[in-house]
Amino acid sequence: MADPYDCIVIGAGHNGLVCGAYLARAGRSVLILEAADAPGGAAVTREFAPGFRCSAVAHLLHMLPSRIGAELQLERHGLSVARGIPSIALNRDQAPLALDAAGLATAGHEDAAAMRDYTAQLRRFAAVLYTALDAAPPRLGTGASRDHLALLKLGWQLRKLGRRDMRELLRIGGMNAYDLLEEHFRSDALKGALALDATLGTNFGPRSPGTVLTLLYRLACEGAAGGTAVVRGGMSGLSQALAASATAAGATLRLNAAVSGILVDSDRAVGVRLEDGEQIRARSVISNADPKTTFLDLLGARHLDTGFVRSVHHLRSRGLAAKLHLALNGAPAFTGLDAASLSGRLLIAPSMDHVERAYNHSKYGEFSDEPVIELTVPSVHDASLAPAGQHVLSAVVQYAPHTLKRGWDESSRVTFQDRIVGTIDRVAPGLRDRIVAAEMLTPADIERQFRISGGHWHHGELAFDQFFMVRPVPGAAQYSTPLAGLYLCGAGAHPGGGITGLPGRHAARRVIEENA
Numbered sequence: 001m002a003d004p005y006d007c008i009v010i011g012a013g014h015n016g017l018v019c020g021a022y023l024a025r026a027g028r029s030v031l032i033l034e035a036a037d038a039p040g041g042a043a044v045t046r047e048f049a050p051g052f053r054c055s056a057v058a059h060l061l062h063m064l065p066s067r068i069g070a071e072l073q074l075e076r077h078g079l080s081v082a083r084g085i086p087s088i089a090l091n092r093d094q095a096p097l098a099l100d101a102a103g104l105a106t107a108g109h110e111d112a113a114a115m116r117d118y119t120a121q122l123r124r125f126a127a128v129l130y131t132a133l134d135a136a137p138p139r140l141g142t143g144a145s146r147d148h149l150a151l152l153k154l155g156w157q158l159r160k161l162g163r164r165d166m167r168e169l170l171r172i173g174g175m176n177a178y179d180l181l182e183e184h185f186r187s188d189a190l191k192g193a194l195a196l197d198a199t200l201g202t203n204f205g206p207r208s209p210g211t212v213l214t215l216l217y218r219l220a221c222e223g224a225a226g227g228t229a230v231v232r233g234g235m236s237g238l239s240q241a242l243a244a245s246a247t248a249a250g251a252t253l254r255l256n257a258a259v260s261g262i263l264v265d266s267d268r269a270v271g272v273r274l275e276d277g278e279q280i281r282a283r284s285v286i287s288n289a290d291p292k293t294t295f296l297d298l299l300g301a302r303h304l305d306t307g308f309v310r311s312v313h314h315l316r317s318r319g320l321a322a323k324l325h326l327a328l329n330g331a332p333a334f335t336g337l338d339a340a341s342l343s344g345r346l347l348i349a350p351s352m353d354h355v356e357r358a359y360n361h362s363k364y365g366e367f368s369d370e371p372v373i374e375l376t377v378p379s380v381h382d383a384s385l386a387p388a389g390q391h392v393l394s395a396v397v398q399y400a401p402h403t404l405k406r407g408w409d410e411s412s413r414v415t416f417q418d419r420i421v422g423t424i425d426r427v428a429p430g431l432r433d434r435i436v437a438a439e440m441l442t443p444a445d446i447e448r449q450f451r452i453s454g455g456h457w458h459h460g461e462l463a464f465d466q467f468f469m470v471r472p473v474p475g476a477a478q479y480s481t482p483l484a485g486l487y488l489c490g491a492g493a494h495p496g497g498g499i500t501g502l503p504g505r506h507a508a509r510r511v512i513e514e515n516a
Contacts, residue, residue, distance in 0.1 A: 004281040005252075006032045007511060009288060010259050010298070010491065011451075013041025016288030017242035018504030019489040021072050024249035025285075026512050028095075030253055031280065033272065035258035035451065038236065038244040041288070043448045043499060044455070045234025048435030051387040052327040055074055056237040057446060057457065059323075059376055059394045060085070062347060063221035064238075065499040068505060072245040079241035081229040082381045086344040088194035088337070090427040093350075096336045097189050098175035104190075111185045118184045124161060125169050126219035131157045133220055133495035136478050136506045137469045140217055167295025174464070178352050188351035196349035196372050200398065201321050201457050201497065205359030206352045210463050217462060220377035221500050228345060230381045238499070257399055262287075262299045262486065269299075269485035284485050284511050288504070290459035291315055291472040291492040299399055301482065306484055311473040316466065317492075319455030320362050321444030322400035324420050326393040327386070327437035333378065334428045342380045348373040348423060357406075365405030367416045371423055373396045390436075395420065402443035402455045419491060468494060479503075479510040487511055 009020045012034035020032040034414040038044055041056035042427035061081060069075070070439040087099040098104060101119055104112035131154055136191055138147035158166060174181055181191045195206040198215035205211075222228065247253055262285055263271040271281035287294040291312055295301070313480030331342060346483050349355050349372040375395040379386040386392045387435045397420050406412055417440045425431045443455025452459065460472050472492045479494075490496035 002272070005029045006065045006282065006515075007031070007284045007286060008033065008280060008282040009286045010272065010294075011035075011041060011288030012239075012253060012255075013242065013490065014043050014239060014242055014499055014501060015490050015504035015507075016041070016286075017246050018072070019085050019238065019286055019288065019331050019508045020251045020253075021108055021242065021246035021249055022508035023511060024246055026508070028512070029248070031278050031282070032246065032253045033257045033259055033274070034253065034255050035104040037255050037268040038239070039255070040236055040239025042446065042452065043235040043239050045236035048325045048326045048439035052325075052390070052437060053315065053385045054235060054378065054392050054394050055231075057323055057441070057450065058235055059227055059378065059396070061231050061235075061238060061499060062204065063218070063225050063498065064225050065136040065221070065224040065502070067224070072242065073239045074238070074245060077241040077244035079238060080232040082232065082343070083229045085228040085230055086341075087193070087347060088291070088341060088344045088351070089189050090334060090337075090345050091196060091350050092335065092426045093188055094241045097187070097191070098340070099193055099347075109187070109190075110188050110273040111190055112258075113208040115190070121165070121168070122216065122219055124165060124236065124489060126216050126223055126494070128154075128161060128169070130156045130224055132468060133217075133502060134224070136510055137471070137494050138437060139478060140272035140469060168309050170388045172212050174209060175212045176207050176209050177215055178356070180212055181206075183261040192349040192351040192354055193347045195352045195355045196347055196374065196398070198354065198361070200374060203316065203318055203320050203362075205356045206275065208243035208355055209254070211378045213464065213467070214462050217496065218498070221498060230376065230378055230383045234378065234382070235387065235499075240516045259298060261343065264299070264303055264337070264483065265380050267484065269483055278442040284487060286487040286488040286507055286511060290317065290351060290456075291389065291488065292317060292453040293451060294488065295481075304482055305374045308473070308475050309416070311475070315472055315492075316461040316463070317459060319402045319446060319452075320399045321457060322397040322443065323438040323441040323446070324395040324397055324417065326395075326421075326435050328393060328434040329433075329436050330389065330434055331380075331391050332393060332428045332431050332434065342377045346375050348355055348375070348427060356514050362399040362401045365401050365403060367404065367412075367419075368398070369419065371399065371420055373397050373420065375424065375425060393424075395424070398444050402447065404442075404444075407444050408444050413442070416440070417448065457491070459492030463497045466504065467496070471496065479507040480514065492493060
């Protein structure tokens with residue numbers, strides 16, 4: 001039995017690294033254990049064809065608060081990013097459309113004024129939401145001054161909106177994105193692209209209730225991050241910087257160290273057991289794994305109340321987003337785009353009805369006939385990702401159900417990949433002829449390769465019944481769990497998924513407070 005640490009963090013995904021860094025900076029002895037041979041979890045850069053590298057799952061940095069970057073000195077530890085990445089809607093029947101108010105105004109677009117007002121209002125609402133995201137959620141029904149103060153702070157931020165905005169936020173808060181966008185805009189192309197923003201990475205279509213919440217969540221984190229950026233070197237550039245920050249603060253990082261179980265003694269987590277049988281003790285165990293993996297696999301239901309186990313079992317975490325990587329023998333040529341625009345975030349979602357129809361297939365265990373796509377060409381920013389004169393295309397694709405009715409066999413994978421390539425080829429003629437290699441990751445692949453239940457990037461659906469004070473489930477919503485000494489720090493905890501680092505930061509603070 002190894003000598004005890006103050007804290008063991010299970011998983012060196014970005015939240016685990018953030019949590020470990022903050023704990024080490026607070027003077028705790030920290031061991032971070034990672035099953036893979038590199039830190040980062042799903043935020044890593046991998047070679048998928050000889051000479052071609054790409055971010056494995058997440059491919060844009062647009063939700064990590066600048067404060068975390070400053071506190072952990074990530075630029076000093078090697079993080080380099082290209083900021084100010086524009087978003088552009090692609091449509092084979094129309095000219096490309098910039099998704100910011102300034103771009104629309106420059107083009108003389110009919111929705112330019114509406115976009116300006118819409119963006120200003122939603123960013124005001126998002127700023128209020130960020131108040132809730134930027135702290136551990138309060139407990140209800142307690143006499144703790146900390147919980148009362150958190151609720152008062154949120155209430156004051158709401159009150160500062162003013163009566164008109166307060167009423168509007170209450171009106172739209174539970175709406176679906178389809179109805180909200182219909183109220184504001186005329187352009188189908190603009191509405192389709194904005195609807196994709198509201199549904200990307202979720203188990204929702206534009207007409208699903210609660211998609212205004214997911215849209216505000218994205219805007220809240222983007223505002224704190226200072227906009228969309230591409231990491232040079234792919235997402236491993238971020239993960240390596242986080243790992244360097246954690247180890248510089250005194251944390252120990254062990255790779256190729258898969259955890260097979262959490263050790264329990266006298267109703268308390270006291271350490272972990274590795275797959276090779278080694279046992280390591282700690283005063284606190286913090287899991288960056290998803291809640292289902294943490295409670296049902298690593299801990300085991302026998303240590304938990306039956307009702308709690310039932311809640312975890314029913315946590316919705318069915319992934320619907322696939323990832324496609326293409327190795328190209330030259331730069332792709334998108335209709336209506338100049339070479340400089342290849343540096344942007346390109347969206348294929350011609351209309352809200354198109355996005356909704358794409359979503360409909362997933363309800364019945366089918367992939368979309370005409371998927372909707374967010375794509376980037378990261379080699380434009382970083383030539384080291386591909387051989388000289390060649391490029392890499394990275395695409396997030398909706399909708400691909402984790403459990404396909406016909407099964408993810410070779411035939412279904414080839415068919416779906418062909419549909420994705422065909423969809424892109426319609427706005428980038430000749431793309432198919434430029435492909436020299438391809439890799440597609442379905443949610444089932446993401447589950448297997450990155451140990452994420454359901455292959456869901458958020459470790460659990462971002463919905464009102466799995467959000468804020470009840471995320472992931474009642475009894476584990478403030479990073480502490482029903483088992484003393486065991487904590488959560490991953491995307492399944494508050495506030496949710498995306499590369500924010502917030503669950504890791506908040507969990508570290510909770511561990512420090514409870515083990516002062």
